[in-house]
Amino acid sequence: MTADRQDVPRRRGHATAAAALAWLAVGAALAAVLYTGLRRGLGTVFPVTAVRVEGTVRTDPEAVRRAAGIAPGTPLFGIDVERVQRAAEGLPWVRSARVVRQVPGTVRIAVTEWEPRYLLRAERLVYLTAEGHVVAAPVVPGDDLPVVTGITPAELHRNAGVREALLGLLARIGDDLAGEPVGEVHVSPDDGFTVYTARRAVRFGFGRIDEKLARLERLDRHLARTGRRARTVDLDFEDRIVARVEPGALSGGRR
Structure with a gap:
């Protein structure tokens, strides 16, 4: 008799737990139905009336809307x-996009674009960013940017070592080498990098870019004191700089 009396509370506890679980299941199902109904209702109440595009400079906002x-x-x-x-990030100039729905009926698409720093000569000119991203968009007339030659976008993608070295050089010189606008940066698998300005060609080769820039600065100071300028400079030597100065001057120098 005592054992039977002890089993009664246990059975009641099991029944209470089962009932609670059943109510939870019913509540979850009801919440799902209400959520689905709410979404459908909101969609009916809030139809899209405008798609607003922000942050575009080189991208046509209408192209973003079409995408x-x-x-x-x-x-x-x-x-x-x-x-x-x-879809927005699939457009050539769009680096990232953020999409926000705004009641009552606006979709806002805020884009961040790639910033071109150089042109890369392949079968045709394309844009190159400071991060090494190639933007395969038609070059706009009037974009006066330094040109990277001697390497294609595919080669730049495959050869990580050359890519990182090139980006490191470009980050150090930007579009200005010792006060002279950079016109071209040539990439050679054998000779490394050569930078061309309107006045001279400077061969950096591979590696030790900061050291070579410091040596170039010292050379320029030395030549300035004597009223001379170098037409070509080769910095890719351990113990000397080889320079061809303008006619009538000496052709070489030590660090």
Whole structure:
């Protein structure tokens, strides 16, 4: 008799737990139904009336809208935000995109674009960023940027060592070498890098860029004191600088 009486509370406890679980299941199902209904309702109440594009400089905002593919009247909360983001980021100049839905009916697409720093000569000119990203967009007339020659985008992508060395050099010199605008940076598998300005050609080779820039600065100071300028400079030697100065001057020097 005592054992039977002890089993009664246990059975009641099991029944209470089962009932609680059942109510939880019913509540979860009801919440899902309400959520689905709410989304459908919001979509009906808040149709898209405008797609606003922000942050474009080189990208046509209309191209972003076409890529997004959001038709007027589309349910605002039925839009696949990640799909729209990927579509916008598939455009040549778009580095990243952020998509925001705004009640009552606006989709805002904020883009960040790649910043071109150089032109890269391949079958045709393309843009190159400071990060080494190639933007395969038609070059705009008037974009007066230094040109990187001697290497194609595919070779730049395959050869990580050359790519990192080139980006390191470009980061150090930018578009100005010792006060002279850079016109061309030539890449040679054998000779390394040669930088051309309107006045001279400076061969850096590979490696020790900071050291070579310091040596070039010392050479320029020395030549300035004597009123001379070097037409070509080869910095790719351990113990000397080889320079060809303007006619009537000596042709070489030590560090």
